[in-house]
Amino acid sequence: MILSVLQQPDPRLREKSGEVQPADIPGLKELALNMLETLYSIGNGVGLAAPQVGRPLRMFVYDVSSDRNQPGVLINPEIISHNNATAKNIEGCLSCRGFEGLVERYTKVTVRAFNLDGKRATVKADGLLARVFQHEIDHLDGVIILDKAEPVPPEQQGAGARVV
Numbered sequence: 001m002i003l004s005v006l007q008q009p010d011p012r013l014r015e016k017s018g019e020v021q022p023a024d025i026p027g028l029k030e031l032a033l034n035m036l037e038t039l040y041s042i043g044n045g046v047g048l049a050a051p052q053v054g055r056p057l058r059m060f061v062y063d064v065s066s067d068r069n070q071p072g073v074l075i076n077p078e079i080i081s082h083n084n085a086t087a088k089n090i091e092g093c094l095s096c097r098g099f100e101g102l103v104e105r106y107t108k109v110t111v112r113a114f115n116l117d118g119k120r121a122t123v124k125a126d127g128l129l130a131r132v133f134q135h136e137i138d139h140l141d142g143v144i145i146l147d148k149a150e151p152v153p154p155e156q157q158g159a160g161a162r163v164v
């Protein structure tokens with residue numbers, strides 16, 4: 001089922017989402033599948049956080065593969081380490097339609113989370129995936145790119161942002 005994605009300035013996008021109790025994880029499979037279906041229904045979307053569909057839970061789905069066949073779901077994600085290098089790149093957001101901005105992110109992060117099977121997972125990410133993880137974890141804390149984006153320089157406009 002395709003879910004409707006909340007749009008800025010919906011106040012629910014600004015709430016801090018709550019931790020998922022491990023016992024509740026099996027009940028989240030349908031939500032995760034619906035969130036992935038919603039993500040795939042939007043051509044350039046690469047990540048979607050539960051609060052963006054009105055569920056204030058610390059959970060997000062993502063797929064940065066070009067064939068859109070490598071979905072992932074992380075629950076209660078925490079960045080446990082990152083490198084010191086950052087990069088600025090263009091981001092959009094499925095909850096801020098029409099907006100693009102340059103956002104500075106760590107280029108490598110390690111995230112600890114639960115997966116949908118209720119097992120602990122540690123995921124190392126770099127490049128686009130690291131960027132998506134940081135963007136989605138921001139959503140879980142009520143932070144959106146309008147808070148941190150800089151204007152896109154003219155020579156980079158229209159380059160085709162990935163939206164998350």
Ligand SMILES: [Zn+2]
Nearest residue numbers: 093094095164
């Ligand atoms: Zn977003």
